[in-house]
Amino acid sequence: MTQSNPQTALPAGSRLGEYTIVRQLSVGGFSVVYLALDDQDNKFAIKEYLPRNLALRDDDGQVTVPHELDREAFNLGLKCFFEEGRILSGISHPTVVRVINFFRANQTVYMVMEYADGRSLVRELELAGGRLEERRLRKWFAALLSGLREVHLQRLLHLDIKPANIYLRRNGAPLLLDFGAARQTLSRRDKHFASMYTPGFAAPEQYEKDAPLGPWTDIYALGACLYACMGGGTPQVSKERKESDRLQPASKAFRHLYSPELLELTDQCLALPPDERPATVAGLQKRLMAEEYGQPAPAELASSKWMGWLKNLTGGRS
Structure with a gap:
């Protein structure tokens, strides 16, 4: 089984439980964010835990850690990611992105969030x-x-x-x-x-x-x-x-x-x-x-200083 690029996003049409990936919204060194639809065609943003310096995605879509020495760091980040999702799912505030669901799949964790236009x-x-x-x-x-x-x-x-x-x-x-x-x-x-x-x-x-x-x-x-x-x-x-x-x-x-x-x-x-x-x-x-x-x-203060300097230069003539 070959390893693909660590930043490779899941392709459009991929299924994650009740959600279908539409397209990638963003990618960074820590995660990939997708636009997804549920089975009722409601839009969501789904964030996937995928730290590029620790993990790769294989051809089957699974997230793997190629170097065993990185396993502990990967698991620590995954634990923090999961805990973050748990806490945010309990917060309901109009200025904080709402977390609807979080789950494990493809040997990593996904956070389902509201999609705001x-x-x-x-x-x-x-x-x-x-x-x-x-x-x-x-x-x-x-x-x-x-x-x-x-x-x-x-x-x-x-x-x-x-x-x-x-x-x-x-x-x-x-x-x-x-x-x-x-x-x-x-x-x-x-x-x-x-x-x-x-x-x-x-x-x-x-x-x-x-x-x-x-x-x-x-x-x-x-x-x-x-x-x-x-x-x-x-x-x-x-x-x-x-x-x-x-x-x-x-x-x-x-x-x-x-x-x-x-x-x-x-x-x-x-x-x-x-x-x-x-x-x-x-x-x-x-x-x-x-x-x-x-x-x-x-701002006139600056202008008045300039005019005063100009007046002195011209001997008071206007």
């Missing part, structure tokens, strides 16, 4: 020209934090919050996708999984093998998302920031575009020491929903 925050940013208005940012992120709070109460972390994992339904409501507990477990265990971090959005403690992770880790990623949505692009990698911090603070970079309160909050989320970030998502949400937000610094 809409588009990613990445696409929304592109359509908006790379920057989103404050009103929408505060509304969307406050809603996401409400769902993330429920997740944290279940002792589960997301660990991969980024614009690509924030989805906007057709009605405009945000949805948090692709939790990464098992991915993070493998990443911290084996250097081969370092690429599973999302540079710019991963907190500095995620690069340290023995550093504790917690709600503060997801809060850093939320700050990075806010920074990106303000027009800052992907922030400097946190590991590099610890060596030479070149990330311009939001309070300086976007002071003419956003309120001082939102900018200060973003900078606090992006603090390198975890204890300098907001302590909880509940506290962060409360600050986002506060009504006493000020106005951006007037």
Whole structure:
């Protein structure tokens, strides 16, 4: 029996219990996500546990671990994946992707999730020209934090919050996708999984093998998302920031575009020491929903300085 490429997706028409695979939606170093239909033609997204550095798919569709030395790591990730599905299936919140079912097949585990029509925050940013208005940012992120709070109460972390994992339904409501507990477990265990971090959005403690992770880790990623949505692009990698911090603070970079309160909050989320970030998502949400937000610094200040310089240069002539 020959082994195929480790990222080979199940072909369209494959059956997984009561579900039929329609097509692949995405693939990464940790899993493959499919669009599937049940026997009543309802749409679902199904995530398959398939860590590419540990496992292969054979010609019969079975997931195998070719090197016995990788068996323990594969089983650990599978256990975390299964536990993640179990916890998420017990959470019913409009901003957290709903897990309907999870089961074993093909010598691996599958997680059946709701399929939501809409588009990613990445696409929304592109359509908006790379920057989103404050009103929408505060509304969307406050809603996401409400769902993330429920997740944290279940002792589960997301660990991969980024614009690509924030989805906007057709009605405009945000949805948090692709939790990464098992991915993070493998990443911290084996250097081969370092690429599973999302540079710019991963907190500095995620690069340290023995550093504790917690709600503060997801809060850093939320700050990075806010920074990106303000027009800052992907922030400097946190590991590099610890060596030479070149990330311009939001309070300086976007002071003419956003309120001082939102900018200060973003900078606090992006603090390198975890204890300098907001302590909880509940506290962060409360600050986002506060009504006493000020106005951006007037851009005219910069213009007046320029006009003053020009006036001095011309001897006061207008």
